[in-house]
Amino acid sequence: MGLVKKLINDASDVVADALRGIEAAHADRLRIDHDHQVILRADAPRAGKVGIVSGGGSGHEPLHGGFVGRGMLDAACCGQVFTSPVPDQVMAATTAVDAGAGVLHLVKNYTGDVMNFEMAAELAAAEGVQVEAVVIDDDVAVTDSLYTAGRRGVGLTVLMEKIVGAAAEEGLDLAGLASLARRVNASGRSMGVALTSCTVPHVGRPTFDLGEDELEIGIGIHGEPGRERRPMASAREVAAMLVEPVLADRDFTGAPAIVMLNGMGATPLLELYLMYGEVATLLREAGVEIARNLVGNYITSLDMAGCSLTVLGADDDMLRLWDAPVDTPALRWGL
Amino acid sequence: MGLVKKLINDASDVVADALRGIEAAHADRLRIDHDHQVILRADAPRAGKVGIVSGGGSGHEPLHGGFVGRGMLDAACCGQVFTSPVPDQVMAATTAVDAGAGVLHLVKNYTGDVMNFEMAAELAAAEGVQVEAVVIDDDVAVTDSLYTAGRRGVGLTVLMEKIVGAAAEEGLDLAGLASLARRVNASGRSMGVALTSCTVPHVGRPTFDLGEDELEIGIGIHGEPGRERRPMASAREVAAMLVEPVLADRDFTGAPAIVMLNGMGATPLLELYLMYGEVATLLREAGVEIARNLVGNYITSLDMAGCSLTVLGADDDMLRLWDAPVDTPALRWGL
């Protein structure tokens, strides 16, 4: 195999090299633990504040590293591309941000992520750090059951990190944050669609092949095939494929909603806004009141073309926390 | 031809449909003139303030519409995909934002853009609106000469809109803004590289074909072929292909620089940060002091994979204006 067609050096060094770039770009606000591949708020740990730690495989940028900063995460653990971080990384992040008030782990529901975070939490507890973990599983494409790995954690992670991060910044304690996070998880749902797969640097070819006239419905964020293949359709039809299963899974009428239309990495913003227009129309027709929205690339799958929809039924508390100041590389407002 | 593999409805409606999405997403801050396909600050015109208008073909999002807002543009004219807006659009934008203090047109140097803005300026002048135009031509990939169309306007446009927009917000007058814009243009240079071309919705196939082991060096932002085709190379080598021609064209030592590493649309942020790390190292080695930076998709070429480097030799005034508050969909800080 020749050089894979990516702006990288060696496929094994992608994460290490990117962390050097992130450091060069954001030295004013972030600190990088290169040994453990952890991105930290430059001012962590913050006295009295619960530390919010997330992380997962790399390749979903700006998630999670782009959300480290005031009002959101204290640290992000960067696994190899699409590979959960190891417990050492999570442990390093956890001890680095603990100021005595404990640490909340926000974990996307993947077997690997859950196990690695669990092992780290055991290690941290052994060192006297109070740790709580909340698992995010918002993907309605996956049938949930007692006998399976359950639903994936996808787009809701972004909204979760914003809302819980704001509450931590306000001084909420560990138990309160964990219960807020569980409420957010219970109130959010997502659904994604791909026009292409993505190419993992180590592999050098797309994870799955899709015909010129095919869509992959119900994809996650790791380039894995989705639940179903359908013929290519118009934006309006694709919007319905996203909106319907989300609304079928939970009633979003009667409370204001926070809606994210997220790009998977290679979809032009022009198309994302166009899709948002279609999705917003369908949601409104179904009686959903969109109180806030976010359109752009927030949780990606390398160079996958496609998008995902996340809807969160928000209470006043969540809306207020959503609007609260945030100052990170990828999300910034209300300062 | 079947459905082109994009999240769109009809290829002819892409811009109109996307504008509806932009309106749905940003009704709190933007106003859309759908007849003329113009994106306006909701609070335009602002008494006493010079109006800053830019625009061009669509397909470069977030440029220009994503930069409309406080501290940046008052209006953006959205042409069809990769097609300069027509004079009627520019005229509508110009009259809508004029509050008596005049209007500055920021025009990327493309024959079509220059002619259409010129015609609009003539029309506006005939209606008593004072208009100045500054043409941006920062692309070092193109040999400049008296006998050619000259250099393209590319990445510097983003920096220009930020800096000039901040000065307009501060109350600088039309002549002062035009002279500031010309200083910025004289001090900035860009260079781009593509790993793939892009697919125009109407066309349904990539504008150019590139082998799996080839790079296109010196590309613009319209999917057009570049100056040269080279074998695929590592990020480190590609960084040198961008940095060297920029530094060969202008001396950037001795003054602080604002550096943008921009994604062309389909390049993962992970790779952009990795490239920024390489570029920053080379610039520092060459004696360039990077005072500010911007890494991300700011001026794109639909779904092209690749990136561009822009370096602006900044004076204190430009740095201060760079840091000034900006509140737009795509750029937000210092509020």
Next chain:
Amino acid sequence: MTTVDLAQTQAWLADFAAAIHENAALLTDLDRQIGDADHGSNMDRGLTAVAALNADDFADTAAYLKKVGMTLVSTVGGASGPLYGTFFLRFAGALPAAADAAGLGAALRAGVEGVAARGRAEEGDKTMLDALAPALRAYDEAVGEGVRPALEAAAAAAATGRDATVPLVARKGRASYLGERSAGHQDPGATSATLLLESAARNLG
């Protein structure tokens, strides 16, 4: 003596619109090779709008052609919008009432000079001027033979000029960014300009 009337003029534009629509994919493909792949869709959008104009709404040929020019300016965009728009605006401005071959020649000259002035291009720059300028010279040489023969000569010269753009290195327009790599490709604007003159030769006089 044949003169150019409003009905003929509208037929010319209708024929040109049809020719552009038929050749839109070709024009875009030529533009894809050395430009940004939109010349066909740009022109097609503009000429569709022009074809929708009703000649009965206009007092005379010049008024109609002026509206054609304004319509192109307002709908085509890109480089070709102002250039074709200017062509028709200047053409209309110079067209005498009941124009004979000489009158039509004066209008054609004004149109072509308008394109050159607006685009600041010269022959040999690999633009639509490489079809328009030789067409104007051929027209002038044949003007004594009447409108139709002169236009036929002009169309033939335009086609020759269009073909001659292939080896040229572009100095104006988007293709100029390619430098030497622009050689070996036919200019899209010279191609559409040839269609314009061919339609004229089929409908005027």
Next chain:
Amino acid sequence: MTTVDLAQTQAWLADFAAAIHENAALLTDLDRQIGDADHGSNMDRGLTAVAALNADDFADTAAYLKKVGMTLVSTVGGASGPLYGTFFLRFAGALPAAADAAGLGAALRAGVEGVAARGRAEEGDKTMLDALAPALRAYDEAVGEGVRPALEAAAAAAATGRDATVPLVARKGRASYLGERSAGHQDPGATSATLLLESAARNLG
């Protein structure tokens, strides 16, 4: 009576590391079909780190294997890191000094049960357990014949279990997201687990 010593154990891991490296592309390709295309690179990264351990640095086989487990936990990541890590940590914890076939069997049981506990999976879920669980049963049946024959039986059972994952619909791990579409593909983890037992059968006893 054959017992398992430190040198043999290190040879086992070295052989496993080599087998993983050779099969990394295959493992990743299996994972590409029903997962996220990283099982080969994950395991290869981890076993490369394991192969770099020096057995001389350890007091006994159990200490060495504990370090192997910790190394895998710290370098592999994903689902397979904690699972393989747990396998070796539990295996090491249950391994008697100078283990004979029965002692090795006890260690193997502890390892396999550790994987099941950590992953909360059962046989038939289309995971590495579908190779490990039948291997353990086969080992126990053949344990009277000594280490080498018991491991050979275990490796053969693992291979059969691995092959039997093909028609299964996954209920655990990343492949479970595919639902019915996961059927028809061989599980990557069952494939690497079979390599583990084949290496054991080549080196222990």
